[in-house]
Amino acid sequence: MSPDRAVLERAIERGEREGGSVEFKERLQRDVHLSDGRRESLAAQLRHRVLSGDGEATYVVGVTDEGGLAGIPPAQFSESMDVLSLLAEEAGAHIEDVQTWGVDPSNADSAANRSPPGDAGGEGGRGDGTHGGTRGDAVGQDATSGLVGVATIREGGILDVDDSHIVVGTAGHVDHGKSTLVGSLVTGQADDGDGGTRGYLDVQPHEVERGLSADLSYAVYGFDDDGPVRMDNPHRKSDRARIVEESDRLVSFVDTVGHEPWLRTTIRGLVGQKLDYGLLTVAADDGPTKTTREHLGVLLATELPTIVAITKADVVSEDRLREVEREIERMLREADRSPLRIDRHGVDAAVEEIGETVVPIVTTSAVRMEGVDVLDELFERLPKTAGADGEFRMYVDRTYNVTGVGAVASGTIMSGEVEAGDELLIGPMPDGGFREVEARSIEMHYHRVDHAEAGRIVGIALKGIPESEVERGMVLIPRESEPTAVREFEAEVMVLNHPTRIDDGYEPVVHLETVSEAAAFYPEGGTLLPGDKGRATVRFKFRPYLVEEGQRFVFREGQSKGVGTVTDVHPAE
Incomplete structure (x- = not known):
């Protein structure tokens, strides 16, 4: 018996009991269960179940009063979850998790001790941690299939978080310790020297096996009056929920990809998210690389306040560490940025000065947990930069x-x-x-x-x-917006790198917000050379998107790279 199905079996075996925490419902309907006083009665019932379970109740939906597996159509199951959510809110609780299984109502077994056919359960946590529930790849494929679900309800209302939440995007060359450093930050655990803490972020089995990230991953930790609130087990989604619930201030990480073949994914992570800060890692044993400079260029082109973390300080000598620090300072000055060594000037100066021209530098070791306290203090104190003005x-x-x-x-x-x-x-x-x-x-x-x-x-x-x-x-x-799809727009562009020149019809990939689309460039005057700034008409090759004046973007094709700002838009034809 799979562990997922065991959840359903245990809930049915426990059954509905006076003073118990399990409740059976075949279906919940808005027009029936939320009207004529039933809402208050059912909310009181739910509250009783939660209190009986010491803060946790289990609702089995799609079963009869005796625990028989009836199964209900997906649309009815969805409505039942909506109603259950409203009842939980009324009772000062919330739905923590839902697991589902497919059954055929025409063959559903009314005996509580039999397994549901077509088992497609399985907990549905995903790498970005954004929406719980169960992914039912095999559920609902047949027109006759229905659903049975187990909803876990916990005491405490739906969380309302405040504005003290910053989002940090990481960048840096492959094997320069981005994920490892973030793993140590969110857990407070020292790395084992083999990148063990990075496993808290990678979401694909092949990434863990190869030790390389191939897509964006996410992590979170927070702060309360007593300091950092860290994860005990980042693989358990309830632990992430605990961090969100207990923290007065949250720090979310968007961990990008360091390997050159996935630079497109890194650009998506840095351009397509509403980031407050960038964290660029440089390994002390390797120093700044071509990829380091590319990632720095994207961070600075998007005007993101950035921190440089020198990682792996435990594997090099003091002389090598000083040499890498000088290389980083030289790299920043070449990009017209002023380096600020935190070990010399302190965290106060870093918090006050970080911005368009100043880049703080901190030395770290995930193995020795060196510099983690400095980053903690920075992330606890740095102000939010992403504004909340305007419509959603x-x-x-x-x-x-x-x-x-x-x-x-x-x-x-x-x-x-x-x-x-x-x-x-x-x-x-x-x-x-x-x-x-x-x-x-x-x-x-x-x-x-x-x-x-x-x-x-x-x-x-x-x-x-x-x-x-x-x-x-x-x-x-x-819904009240009046959006206009855009196929073509005008832009001010700057060519960061190109082997020859950009002519009419040049087709790089444009990264704008989360859009990654091939587009044709038509420079004003017909040509743009490396280092040039100029105007160009940009036309998406395959389909329109929502584009507005003022949006910044990155374009890339092979070794060619550039940045731009939208100055005017042309509605799709």
Whole structure:
């Protein structure tokens, strides 16, 4: 018997008992269970179950009063979860987790001790930690299939977080210790010298096996009045939720990719997120590399306040450490930035001076936990830089299909705020149109929130669109907006590197917010040389996106790289 199915079996075996923490529900309906006083009665019942379970209750949905596996259609299961969420909120609790299994209602066994056919359960935690639940790849494929689910409900209302939340994007060459350093920061655990703490961030088995990150990963820790609030077990999504719940200030990391073949993914992580700060790592045994300089160029081109962390200080001599420090200072000055050594000038100076022209430098060792306290103090004190003004806007970075919930779009909120139940638009679709959807629920680092603001990395469950139609680069905005899809725009560009010259029709990949799309460039005057600044018309090759004046972007093709700012847009034809 799989451990996931054992969760369902144990809940049914425990059964409904007076004074117990388990409740069976075949289905919950808005028009039935939230009207005529039933809402208050059912909320009181839920509160009783939570108290009976010392702060935790289990609701089994899709079963009869006797525990028989009835199964209900996905749409009804989704409605039941919405109603259960409202009842939990009324009772001062929240849904912590949902696991689901598929059954065929026509063959559903009414005996409580039999296993549900078509078992497709399995906990659905993902690398970005944005939306809990269960991914049912095999559930709901047949028109006759229904769902049975186990919802874990915990005491405490849906979390409402404040503005003390900064988002940090990491960058640096492969094997320069980005993920290892972040792993030690969020856990407070020293590395074993073989990158053991980096395993807390990697989300794909082949990444762990090879020791290389191939996609963006996420981590979080926080601070309260007593100092850092760190993770006990980062692999357990409830631990991430605990950090969010207990902390007065949160620090989220978007950990990017150091290997050259995945530079496109790194650019997406640095350009497509609403970051407050950049953390560039340079290994003391290797020093600044070509990739280091490329990543620094992207950080500075996006005007992101940046900290340089020298890693692996434990594996080199003092003389080598001083040599690498001088190389980094020289690299920063060549980029018209002033280095600020924290060991000389202190954390106060770093907090006051960090910005467009000053880059603090800190020496670290994840093995000896050297410099971790300095970074802690920095991240606890640094102000949030990403503003929350304007209407809600979130560019989609990843999409998921969660059984019983539906399409989930995750990304970083670029501006404004969103609440569960908000009516939104998503798009543009390939034809330039926008689709009406509803924000069914919102999660941040595996914790349900009732609303979220600019800078938060969240997952939003969407009602009104299948996951197959949601794509990276689309945007979520309020329904009352009047968006216009853009196929072509004007821009001020600067060529950072190119082997020859850029002529009309040059086709790099443009990275703008979470958009990564091939585009044709038409420079004003017909040509741009390396180091040139000028104007150009840029046209997406395959489809339109939502683009606005003032947005910054990076373009890349082979060894050619550049940055730009949108100055005017042309509506899609």
